[in-house]
Amino acid sequence: MIQINQLVKKYSSRQGTIIAIDNVSLNILQGAIYGIIGLSGAGKSTLVRCLNLLEKPTSGQVVVAGQDLTKLSNRELRQARQNIGMIFQHFYLLQSRTVAENIAFPLEIAGVPKKEISIRVKELLHLVGLEDKSSAYPAQLSGGQKQRVGIARALATKPQVLLCDEATSALDPQTTLSILNLLRDINQKLGLTIVMITHEMKVVKEICTDVAVIHEARIVENGPVESVFIKPQSDIARQFISTVFPNELPADLLKELSTHRDSEIVRIQFLGSRASDPIITDLLRTCDVRANILYGSIDHLRSTLFGTLTLELLGNPAQLKEAHRYLASRELKVEVIQHAL
Amino acid sequence: MPFDSSLLFQVTFWADLLRLIIPATGETLYMVAASTVFAYLLGLPLGIILVVTSPGHIMPNPWVERTLGTLVNILRSAPFIILLVALIPFTKSVVGTSIGTTAAIVPLVISAAPFVARVVESSLKEVPYGVIEAALSMGASPKQIIQKVLLPEAKASLILGVAITTISVIGYTAMAGTVGGGGLGDLAIQYGYSRFRTDIMIVTVVILVVIVQIIQSLGTALARKLTH
Numbered sequence: 001m002i003q004i005n006q007l008v009k010k011y012s013s014r015q016g017t018i019i020a021i022d023n024v025s026l027n028i029l030q031g032a033i034y035g036i037i038g039l040s041g042a043g044k045s046t047l048v049r050c051l052n053l054l055e056k057p058t059s060g061q062v063v064v065a066g067q068d069l070t071k072l073s074n075r076e077l078r079q080a081r082q083n084i085g086m087i088f089q090h091f092y093l094l095q096s097r098t099v100a101e102n103i104a105f106p107l108e109i110a111g112v113p114k115k116e117i118s119i120r121v122k123e124l125l126h127l128v129g130l131e132d133k134s135s136a137y138p139a140q141l142s143g144g145q146k147q148r149v150g151i152a153r154a155l156a157t158k159p160q161v162l163l164c165d166e167a168t169s170a171l172d173p174q175t176t177l178s179i180l181n182l183l184r185d186i187n188q189k190l191g192l193t194i195v196m197i198t199h200e201m202k203v204v205k206e207i208c209t210d211v212a213v214i215h216e217a218r219i220v221e222n223g224p225v226e227s228v229f230i231k232p233q234s235d236i237a238r239q240f241i242s243t244v245f246p247n248e249l250p251a252d253l254l255k256e257l258s259t260h261r262d263s264e265i266v267r268i269q270f271l272g273s274r275a276s277d278p279i280i281t282d283l284l285r286t287c288d289v290r291a292n293i294l295y296g297s298i299d300h301l302r303s304t305l306f307g308t309l310t311l312e313l314l315g316n317p318a319q320l321k322e323a324h325r326y327l328a329s330r331e332l333k334v335e336v337i338q339h340a341l
Numbered sequence: 342m343p344f345d346s347s348l349l350f351q352v353t354f355w356a357d358l359l360r361l362i363i364p365a366t367g368e369t370l371y372m373v374a375a376s377t378v379f380a381y382l383l384g385l386p387l388g389i390i391l392v393v394t395s396p397g398h399i400m401p402n403p404w405v406e407r408t409l410g411t412l413v414n415i416l417r418s419a420p421f422i423i424l425l426v427a428l429i430p431f432t433k434s435v436v437g438t439s440i441g442t443t444a445a446i447v448p449l450v451i452s453a454a455p456f457v458a459r460v461v462e463s464s465l466k467e468v469p470y471g472v473i474e475a476a477l478s479m480g481a482s483p484k485q486i487i488q489k490v491l492l493p494e495a496k497a498s499l500i501l502g503v504a505i506t507t508i509s510v511i512g513y514t515a516m517a518g519t520v521g522g523g524g525l526g527d528l529a530i531q532y533g534y535s536r537f538r539t540d541i542m543i544v545t546v547v548i549l550v551v552i553v554q555i556i557q558s559l560g561t562a563l564a565r566k567l568t569h
């Protein structure tokens with residue numbers, strides 16, 4: 001649905017040139033909820049703003065629904081933008097219009113007849129659950145309600161793509177979840193392709209199907225959420241993952257454990273149905289090792305289970321080797337954190 | 342029955358005063374209203390152009406912005422009394438005469454229009470750029486952004502600007518009056534100052550204060566009503 005090819009965006013000023021996007025290529029499939037995560041200043045907003053040409057790329061291509069946006073005339077670009085909705089961290093609603101009038105705005109822009117507008121606005125109010133607020137003004141709404149209006153407004157012209165720039169960053173955790181659920185529903189109901197810019201791994205964990213990690217203007221890794229969570233390639237990705245699945249053992253504990261003979265520390269990660277298997281019991285029954293559970297967590301990665309278990313395995317080298325063989329046979333990802341002495 | 346001369350004096354005094362004050366007030370209101378309307382006809386588009394052509398806005402154009410900005414600054418820095426005289430030939434060619442209330446409107450408009458442009462510019466700049474970008478992201482054209490975003494979103498602030506402009510035009514009409522423009526300013530100078538009619542001076546000032554108060558209150562009330 002969206003192809004980004006060798007995108008470069010530079011900002012020139014008297015102080016010099018800043019490269020905000022450095023040769024980024026991405027392919028975002030129809031129906032994906034594609035997360036783009038990075039630290040502040042990494043270039044996330046610049047990247048997403050290049051996707052509807054609010055920011056004009058210095059070079060490279062942005063192809064949305066088969067159209068290279070960088071090649072369009074102003075008029076064609078305006079037309080193309082009606083197929084790309086966008087929501088913002090600070091909502092940017094029109095203060096002088098009611099909720100219903102805000103939602104009607106993009107339809108007026110598109111020249112939709114009045115009668116159709118009022119029907120469509122009703123549908124959208126229903127979709128985002130704000131039927132009772134239709135004649136309220138934005139100043140009378142909570143942050144979560146404002147973002148719902150933002151979403152309804154962005155979807156008014158039935159776009160195929162929805163861009164979200166930190167759409168939940170101004171909201172509390174509870175409201176964030178309700179907005180994310182709404183976005184997931186819309187993604188499923190309408191088959192909409194969503195691009196989610198965020199600095200919170202929690203958002204990615206909650207709803208994204210794919211993720212790209214952007215660091216200092218470059219994409220350092222990307223792929224389906226499960227594979228990035230299981231096998232992160234970069235330190236920055238590992239750091240982001242540890243914010244939602246903390247798995248660092250306290251240093252003093254590691255030090256104490258390092259004096260144990262015939263013991264190693266392993267981290268086992270499991271996904272989906274594996275998460276509900278009785279792994280430990282099977283491990284102990286099959287192999288002649290003992291296990292000491294140091295840390296465990298289980299949580300959802302979107303709708304699949306994702307678990308981490310940190311164990312101290314006790315046994316002689318042959319027994320430990322046997323344990324590894326067993327774990328590998330169960331298709332579990334095993335990482336040795338501390339080897340046996 | 343003794344004749345009450347003081348009563349007669351009072352009646353003639355007030356009749357005399359009203360005979361002078363009423364038409365002068367009418368002239369002032371006419372000058373103020375007409376000047377403000379024409380000043381907005383020129384100044385509003387000018388203010389809009391100054392905003393949309395500024396760097397990073399919807400139609401950045403440094404050349405247009407700088408040229409218009411300089412023109413506005415020059416007109417604004419010319420003292421009104423000089424403009425009044427300098428524009429006499431121009432006024433003559435526009436309204437056929439350089440004396441009288443209608444003639445006074447020409448220099449009033451020329452001096453108020455650049456002021457209006459700046460007042461409008463500052464109101465429109467209060468609209469957060471994010472709101473404009475949101476409209477751009479929906480495919481709005483520059484014309485739609487001006488009509489459906491900039492002006493409606495800045496409505497309350499624009500109304501306050503109209504009140505400010507009208508009030509400052511009232512001040513200038515008093516000056517225009519001194520060169521034969523008529524109105525309350527003219528009256529105050531001719532009778533109050535030149536003929537030592539302190540009473541007329543006081544009455545004109547009171548009327549001007551009342552007009553200013555009414556306009557400001559109307560502006561504030563309307564702006565509040567438009568703020569959601």
Ligand SMILES: Nc1ncnc2c1ncn2[C@@H]1O[C@H](COP(=O)(O)OP(=O)(O)OP(=O)(O)O)[C@@H](O)[C@H]1O
Pocket residue numbers: 011012018019020038039040041042043044045046047199
């Ligand atoms: N209009 C601009 N002019 C000059 N430099 C800019 C501009 N916009 C962004 N930058 C620079 O580009 C880089 C990337 O900025 P960007 O806003 O994309 O970061 P971000 O990842 O969205 O950060 P945040 O999480 O803080 O929003 C930064 O170094 C920023 O200073």
Ligand SMILES: [Mg+2]
Pocket residue numbers: 044045046166
């Ligand atoms: Mg940003």
